[in-house]
Amino acid sequence: MKTTVMLAVLLLSVAAYAQDSNLQDSKTDSSQSTRSAALSQKGVDRVMEEVRHELVMLPYYGVFDNLLYNVSPDGTVTLLGEASRPTLKSDAERAVKEIEGVERVDNQIKVLPVSPNDDRIRRATYRKIFGHNVLWQYQFRAVPPIHIVVENGHVTLEGVVARPMEKQVAGMQANSVSGVFSVENNLRVEND
Numbered sequence: 001m002k003t004t005v006m007l008a009v010l011l012l013s014v015a016a017y018a019q020d021s022n023l024q025d026s027k028t029d030s031s032q033s034t035r036s037a038a039l040s041q042k043g044v045d046r047v048m049e050e051v052r053h054e055l056v057m058l059p060y061y062g063v064f065d066n067l068l069y070n071v072s073p074d075g076t077v078t079l080l081g082e083a084s085r086p087t088l089k090s091d092a093e094r095a096v097k098e099i100e101g102v103e104r105v106d107n108q109i110k111v112l113p114v115s116p117n118d119d120r121i122r123r124a125t126y127r128k129i130f131g132h133n134v135l136w137q138y139q140f141r142a143v144p145p146i147h148i149v150v151e152n153g154h155v156t157l158e159g160v161v162a163r164p165m166e167k168q169v170a171g172m173q174a175n176s177v178s179g180v181f182s183v184e185n186n187l188r189v190e191n192d
Contacts, residue, residue, distance in 0.1 A: 038073045039101055047071045047101045054095040056143050060088050064122050066147040066158045067092060067109065075103030082149045084122070086111045118150045121179055125155055128173040134166055135173070146170060146187065153181040160188050 039047065048071045055067045065088055068080040077096050083089050089109040096105050112118070125148050130139035138144050138161070149156040155174050161167050171185035 039071075039075055040073075043101055044071050044073055047075075047077070047099060050099045051077055051096055051102075054099065055092060058088065058091050058095060060085055060091065061143060063126060063144045063146070064148055064150070066149050066156075069096075075101055076106060077102050077104070078106040079109050082110045082112055082151070084112050112149070112151050115152070117153065117179065121150045121153060121155065121177060122148060124177045125150065125174050125180070128177055129157075129170050132169055132173055134169045135161075148174070153179060154184070155180050155182070156184045156186060158186050160190050162190050164189050 048069070051069050051071060055061060055069065061067060062084075064084040066081040067083070067088075070078040070080070072078070077099075079089075079092055079096065083092075089107060089111055092109060093105050093107045096102060129135050129146060129148070130144070135146070138146055145159045146161065147158040149158060155177070157170055157174060161170065167185060167187040167189055170187055171183060174180065174183045174185070
């Protein structure tokens, strides 16, 4: 009798597990079919705004990094740009993966080489640019709109300024830093 009761309980448990497993599989199939649908333009715009928000909220994203992104209708987010710390690359990917509507993350962020000379150039360029009376106000934002990317002594300025004169001053200030081999001024003027 005991064996029969135990066998019945075991059979009921196996049946319940199989039914629960089938239910989970159907839920997974329906969520995958929902997720694999192409995003509308409104959906792409929403994902782009969320990606931007997640990136600027990263704790170690700052003036010496330049993160860019692209969102395609199939839900692929391509991360681009440069990071001065290796952890920023992985942090960015991890944050973006969690966004609803993101199917895949193609992380092409370039990690800049560790270099004491580049670190010195970063600090000196920061002081030159944000210490200038035309540009000092930009340093008080959480993520300054001027990004200073330094790789092997070459400086690239990325971001946005309000006036053409500010772009010109930033380039001249970066060029005046000792040890800089070249300066590429990619700053955009906000209303141009």
